[in-house]
Amino acid sequence: MTEQKAEAERLDSWKDISDYLGRDIRTAIRWEKEKGLPVRRVPGGRRQAVFAYRHEIDAWLNGSIPPNKEPEPSNGDDVRTSAPAVYRVIDDASKITKLATTQSLKRVVRVAASVGALLLFSFISYRYLEGARSLPDIQLTDLQQLTENGREKDHLLISGSNLYFGQEQDGWFGLASISTAGGPVRTLWNPPTNVFPETIAPDGSRLLALTFLGIEGERSIWVVPLDGGTPHPLGNLTAHSAAWSPDGQSIVYATGNKICRVSSDGTGIREIASFAEIPDVLRWSADGRHLRFLLLDIATRKPTYWELSLPDGPKPAALRSLPFAIGKPGDRWSNTTDGDEAIAFDGGSKGDSGWLIQHGVKWWNSPVKLSELHASPGGIRGVAISPSADRIYLISLSPARGLLLRYDQETQEFRTILPGISSVFMDYSRDARWITYVRPGEQTLWISYANGTDAKQITTPSMGSVELPRWSPDGNWIAYMMKRPDSIWRIFITPRDGGRTREASEGNDNQGAPTWSPDGKYLVYGNVECLTMHSCAIHRIEVSTGRVQTVPGSEGLATARWSPDGRYIAALQPEHHQLFLFDVKSSQWRKLADSMAGTDLSWSTDSKYLYMDRPGSEASIVRIDVANGTVKQVLDLRRQDDLNLAEIADMEFSLAPDNSIILPRRMSAAEIYSYAVHR
8 A cells, every 4th residue: 555545544533533434432442442443553653643544444344354453553753652551562472482593592591581571570560569558647737727718719739838729709710829827818810711720830930720611621721920920821722731841941731632742932832642541630750751640531531640751862752550549530639849749639439538649769669659648628629738748738628518599580589498408409390299409418319399398318428429310201200410439420210209220321431411301211411521531422311221322413512401392402512612402303403502601501391491501700590592592691690609600510500390490509618728747
């Protein structure tokens, strides 16, 4: 095959491959893993991380190529891999023994190779087993509370004697600061968007922040001077994680499945690695030679811990796995000033577990040593460690309570529902006799009569965390999303009158809120935690069989809601903040409205209107006319500070059978605490 012909036949991304197959991206990835779809990976060069040839896919489809055929690698400068398979082992011993010319030499070579392999295996086993073991627990004492203003807070950085974090103000998360000794909180930057600090320049003069409106997977990168200068964007770059290099000359950032490097002035962008999984939480070593990060599985978001070595000169980069199993990724991760120690908090099924991570700096050192931390505040939203590593700082969320408010659009008044009962995520049955809701904190599912009497608990905390339950049209079933311990979000169905709870379908995608078809035969949902994975889509479950189908043309969409009359499925495009409608009869999508940065949708009972939240400084609930896309504000929430409207997750709402709006008031606060560290 000529090079020109090969280029013409080549499919240069998962999207191209899935389009050629006529399937979604997840199916193509699954076929490659399970059925041997001939997808190639390039460990070097400036091509895509994966590619395939049309003629090879055609042959595979016809059965001419056996499953699991190993593609040939290419050479190049950049690092590209399908993690976690980093190295390829030569398993043909004849390739070694053919070099020998006598039988005795062969025996010597085999014996030497066996002894060497045994010693190498023993050494590697010792390093990794010894490295993965936990050291004695570190004592955390002298707990101090630094803030007490009751505002939402998230992400935490430290530089010198100052802490930097995002704090809710005027409907947005603005950039705020406080002294490590406590005192007043100062607002540094509060634009009409959310701001989360991401990394600070080594000289402490600037920080990088990520800005966003809704739940975008990739967020704009801004440089914020800490001397009072004017913030400015770093070119047109977007990312979900970034880290300043120790010499201050460059920045690495993760966007999609790539890690890129750019000069601190925004010039000279260069891709340095790409993966079949998603890199996140980038952190440098002190010498700037190693970049440590998590890789998130596309389907399950399960993280693994990796290190990429970037030596000077012609020596190639190297990638290795680090033996540290963290349960849930996030921004609860902070390096010390020397870069070779870190604090991580893992929000797994057993609650927030803390670890001091010590990285080996010499080749003979263990890659990782762990010391467990025990901190009394729970719900960790951010962590930082002092330059001297003798004190840690935490953003901790207090136990949540919820109060439900019902807003009557005619009287324009709020009324408390279920007084004395802590509850969120409420939904009425169609006949208004029953309600279902979630108890915050423990995240358990409950059912009661509409007045709150005869309440019955359906799930326990050990079963998992529940969100967004929805009644079936006949009022006999409830479908809801639940995250089991150490698992992903899946949809479950339970009968109203008791009985076996079952998972609605098989699969390994993160399933979002379910809504029912009018006949109760189907559920529709959009994926959650899918934006950085580029795996968002709308799906339909056949309730009787559990069979799942992807709604045609829905790739990139999320937050699905089926209209009560069954005619439409509404969905959001979260990256571009657009609202779309799918006509079930014609199987066609049409855009209904722009500038829709919220995350929740509800249909009016007559299916003529869609209601949606609008977070931020113009916080409100709006109503969109399905016939013409006209947007009208029906509830102004700008003065409802206690609704924590900057927190996107707190903007859920629902409609009662009379179309009155049900809103939760979450009574919790995120405050900053500090501990002394005793080793």
